[in-house]
Amino acid sequence: MSKCRELEERLAPFVDGELPPDAQAEVEGHLEKCPPCRDTVRAQADCRALLRDRAARLRCAAPDGLVARCSALKCGSSSARRRTWLPATLAASVLLTLGGVTLYGLTATSGRVLAAQLALDHVKCRTLQHDPPAGTLEPTEAAARFARDYGWKVAVPAAPPDEDARFICVRRCMYMRGRVAHVMYGVGDRVVSLFVIPLAESPPADLAILGQRARAWSDGRQTYAIIADLPQERVARLTQYFSTELARGP
Amino acid sequence: MVLRLGRREGRRVSPDEQFRVDALAHVNSLYGLALRLTRNRATAEDLVQETYLRAFQAASRFEPGTHLKAWLFTILHNVHRNLRRSAARSPVEVASDVVERAEATHMADEDPERQLLRETLDTDLQEALDALPDVFRQAVWLRDVEELAYAEIGRVMDVPMGTVMSRIARGRRMLYDLLTRQREGDGVTR
Numbered sequence: 540m541s542k543c544r545e546l547e548e549r550l551a552p553f554v555d556g557e558l559p560p561d562a563q564a565e566v567e568g569h570l571e572k573c574p575p576c577r578d579t580v581r582a583q584a585d586c587r588a589l590l591r592d593r594a595a596r597l598r599c600a601a602p603d604g605l606v607a608r609c610s611a612l613k614c615g616s617s618s619a620r621r622r623t624w625l626p627a628t629l630a631a632s633v634l635l636t637l638g639g640v641t642l643y644g645l646t647a648t649s650g651r652v653l654a655a656q657l658a659l660d661h662v663k664c665r666t667l668q669h670d671p672p673a674g675t676l677e678p679t680e681a682a683a684r685f686a687r688d689y690g691w692k693v694a695v696p697a698a699p700p701d702e703d704a705r706f707i708c709v710r711r712c713m714y715m716r717g718r719v720a721h722v723m724y725g726v727g728d729r730v731v732s733l734f735v736i737p738l739a740e741s742p743p744a745d746l747a748i749l750g751q752r753a754r755a756w757s758d759g760r761q762t763y764a765i766i767a768d769l770p771q772e773r774v775a776r777l778t779q780y781f782s783t784e785l786a787r788g789p
Numbered sequence: 790m791v792l793r794l795g796r797r798e799g800r801r802v803s804p805d806e807q808f809r810v811d812a813l814a815h816v817n818s819l820y821g822l823a824l825r826l827t828r829n830r831a832t833a834e835d836l837v838q839e840t841y842l843r844a845f846q847a848a849s850r851f852e853p854g855t856h857l858k859a860w861l862f863t864i865l866h867n868v869h870r871n872l873r874r875s876a877a878r879s880p881v882e883v884a885s886d887v888v889e890r891a892e893a894t895h896m897a898d899e900d901p902e903r904q905l906l907r908e909t910l911d912t913d914l915q916e917a918l919d920a921l922p923d924v925f926r927q928a929v930w931l932r933d934v935e936e937l938a939y940a941e942i943g944r945v946m947d948v949p950m951g952t953v954m955s956r957i958a959r960g961r962r963m964l965y966d967l968l969t970r971q972r973e974g975d976g977v978t979r
């Protein structure tokens with residue numbers, strides 16, 4: 540039985556053909572006499588066969604947005620270190636084409652591109668959102684958890700009281716220049732996104748993009764945006780509410 | 790939607806550009822590993838993006854002719870480790886040594902298990918994989934899904950050969966036990 544102990548470590552590499560020939564032969568010799576080790580080898584081989592068989596399905600495809608962002612990165616150390624994802628014509632075009640909007644006439648830093656990225660993320664997160672429609676956490680609790688998980692203190696306003704609205708969640712998302720805090724609310728049967736961007740971007744004032752209405756403002760330090768599939772007046776009212784709440788601080 | 794990253798005919802490509810194209814061809818493998826490591830899509834995306842950022846910065850340090858995918862995995866592994874060191878640890882993590890000590894013994898029966906294993910649903914397999922402690926999950930994934938050699942896995946995870954062997958062996962064993970027990974309906978519940 541001490542032989543089993545001695546060979547234990549070699550059974551996986553044995554199955555994988557990673558042992559030198561003499562060690563391989565030694566294990567084979569032992570297996571002929573030892574049913575428990577044969578079981579172990581069989582379990583190893585079966586497991587390996589199963590994983591290989593399913594490899595293609597287990598390895599799911601990277602999301603298009605991620606592929607676009609990575610494709611936008613450039614070689615060399617010059618500007619990349621600063622973590623500002625380069626203005627990416629390719630990525631932007633992919634993002635916009637995905638939403639059925641063409642890139643024509645837009646520059647990568649314009650408010651429209653920012654709005655398009657956020658609108659796209661809004662649509663993506665709305666689809667990915669597996670939580671129950673109304674989140675189980677209060678906005679303040681969610682903000683505390685967010686701060687703990689990401690080391691980033693973000694004010695998460697309560698849902699507007701008079702809008703048939705409820706807080707859903709806050710998550711961290713990416714856009715082309717870095718990270719955003721993405722707060723989601725349910726308003727009626729729609730989802731409203733509030734984005735907090737830790738940079739003073741050039742914000743779109745009020746526009747429709749990818750079938751969503753976008754409104755954004757900046758307080759000189761951070762940029763905020765509301766994206767929702769709601770009428771213009773409704774979005775204006777929400778903007779009014781959230782900007783007042785956010786101005787009061789966390 | 791398909792993103793075309795391949796070389797264009799008749800156009801000369803700079804070495805940097807070629808490197809980028811070759812590296813980007815592994816995006817699904819990187820995302821797959823990132824997803825297994827983080828079990829969270831947003832974090833997995835961050836991880837992959839950061840990996841490419843660093844890989845492109847370090848492009849000149851890559852030795853052509855060596856295994857590019859393994860090199861990228863190494864970067865991803867390091868980024869992940871650093872992220873985890875700096876972040877407060879999530880409570881669902883199980884210390885690997887606890888699991889190592891509690892590791893299961895030999896199985897009894899012969900063929901029923903084999904049958905069960907073959908019929909494993911993709912979702913069950915994924916859940917079982919995600920239930921493994923990080924280091925075992927990563928070792929098994931790199932070996933059986935990504936088909937890296939033991940030596941390459943050792944470099945990616947920065948551990949000696951003996952550790953690679955035991956992590957693969959134990960990881961598969963745990964997975965096997967999870968899958969066969971799960972289907973018999975005793976023990977594992979979720």
Ligand SMILES: [Zn+2]
Nearest residue numbers: 542543573576
């Ligand atoms: Zn034995």
Ligand SMILES: [Zn+2]
Nearest residue numbers: 660664712721
């Ligand atoms: Zn989002």
